[in-house]
Amino acid sequence: MHVNDSRQISYRILDASANRAAEGIRTIEEFVRFGLDDSQAAAVAKELRHELAAALSRLNRAELLAARDTDGDVGTTLQTAAEYSRTEIADVITAAAERVQQSLRVLEEYGKTIDVEFARQIESLRYRAYTHHRQIELHAIASSRSRRLADAVLYLLIDCGRSEAEFVETIRSLSDAGVDVFQLRDKQASDRQLYERAKCGAVIAKGCDALFIVNDRADIASSAGADGVHVGQDELPAGMARRVVGSERLVGVSTHDIDQVHQAIAGGADYIGCGPTFPSTTKSFDAHAGTAFLKQVHEETRQTPRPAFAIGGINQQNLDQVTACGFHRIAVTAAINDAEDPAAAARALRRQLLG
Numbered sequence: 001m002h003v004n005d006s007r008q009i010s011y012r013i014l015d016a017s018a019n020r021a022a023e024g025i026r027t028i029e030e031f032v033r034f035g036l037d038d039s040q041a042a043a044v045a046k047e048l049r050h051e052l053a054a055a056l057s058r059l060n061r062a063e064l065l066a067a068r069d070t071d072g073d074v075g076t077t078l079q080t081a082a083e084y085s086r087t088e089i090a091d092v093i094t095a096a097a098e099r100v101q102q103s104l105r106v107l108e109e110y111g112k113t114i115d116v117e118f119a120r121q122i123e124s125l126r127y128r129a130y131t132h133h134r135q136i137e138l139h140a141i142a143s144s145r146s147r148r149l150a151d152a153v154l155y156l157l158i159d160c161g162r163s164e165a166e167f168v169e170t171i172r173s174l175s176d177a178g179v180d181v182f183q184l185r186d187k188q189a190s191d192r193q194l195y196e197r198a199k200c201g202a203v204i205a206k207g208c209d210a211l212f213i214v215n216d217r218a219d220i221a222s223s224a225g226a227d228g229v230h231v232g233q234d235e236l237p238a239g240m241a242r243r244v245v246g247s248e249r250l251v252g253v254s255t256h257d258i259d260q261v262h263q264a265i266a267g268g269a270d271y272i273g274c275g276p277t278f279p280s281t282t283k284s285f286d287a288h289a290g291t292a293f294l295k296q297v298h299e300e301t302r303q304t305p306r307p308a309f310a311i312g313g314i315n316q317q318n319l320d321q322v323t324a325c326g327f328h329r330i331a332v333t334a335a336i337n338d339a340e341d342p343a344a345a346a347r348a349l350r351r352q353l354l355g
């Protein structure tokens with residue numbers, strides 16, 4: 001290869017990468033500007049764009065433009081299915097952040113063949129962009145989870161199942177039937193089993209636009225990439241669970257009386273489970289909070305509303321008593337898992353909840 005060819009190749013790559021980096025930075029900046037009311041983050045986003053422009057001004061613009069050959073670019077017609085599978089703003093942000101990182105890295109590497117100071121400036125920008133974009137990405141992921149939680153009405157507790165294939169099929173078919181949130185609750189499973197199922201369940205549920213929560217174990221929820229953890233009165237307090245799972249994941253708390261409800265909300269719970277409403281075949285209790293508790297929660301949390309799921313022995317026959325208390329969200333086990341046709345049971349419960 002001739003030296004001039006090599007310079008032209010570098011310039012062609014730099015031109016393409018500069019455009020990709022600028023597009024990615026702008027994509028994220030638009031979310032910061034129009035999606036978050038955060039003037040500080042908006043200022044950093046703008047700075048990054050200007051820093052990129054300043055570094056690029058070190059390159060010879062005429063050479064950059066001369067090297068551009070969009071029609072001759074064999075890559076423009078190559079598209080992956082993933083590019084058209086984004087359904088959420090969080091996915092758009094993740095893809096843009098990855099694009100920025102990759103293209104800045106390319107600019108840095110090929111930039112070294114043209115101007116070492118340019119490469120240094122891009123390297124520093126890459127680190128700054130990484131930190132800033134990671135924060136924005138976490139924010140977008142958290143908003144996406146909160147949005148899905150706010151829309152959720154039907155929450156199902158599931159165990160590890162007999163095999164991974166069965167577990168995957170359960171999530172897919174029941175999500176299709178209207179389950180919005182799955183909680184992995186299996187008191188017999190080993191840590192390793194829980195971790196493996198949680199990892200798998202988180203991916204499958206995401207593909208179905210459902211949430212995937214891990215019962216009791218903040219460590220497993222976080223390491224497996226689940227959407228959140230559900231803790232009871234015997235597990236970590238909400239604030240400590242939050243420290244483990246981070247602000248981008250959900251923390252749910254079980255409550256059995258109104259003091260626990262207020263504590264859970266004050267502790268930063270994203271949602272609460274309220275029960276036991278009726279006698280349950282899944283877990284036995286000495287006493288039942290009953291529908292009186294649900295009515296009390298409905299009345300006393302109007303000022304600090306959180307999604308609240310009634311739980312404990314709820315089924316198609318007694319659901320009307322729950323909705324009469326102002327609760328239109330439920331969490332169940334037996335009513336779906338022990339039904340002859342679990343998908344039909346999920347559909348029926350959902351219809352009743354929304355009806």
Ligand SMILES: Cc1ncc(COP(=O)(O)OP(=O)(O)O)c(N)n1
Nearest residue numbers: 215230231232233254273309311331
């Ligand atoms: C949604 C929801 N609500 C309540 C519970 C019960 O949690 P906990 O009291 O910690 O009891 P176990 O489930 O751990 O036996 C829950 N799991 N989910």
Ligand SMILES: Cc1nc(C(=O)O)sc1CCOP(=O)(O)O
Nearest residue numbers: 275276280282312313332333334
């Ligand atoms: C695990 C659990 N916790 C409850 C509480 O009230 O905190 S009730 C419950 C059992 C939920 O299963 P089912 O729908 O089969 O009764």
Ligand SMILES: [Mg+2]
Nearest residue numbers: 216231232235
């Ligand atoms: Mg528990």
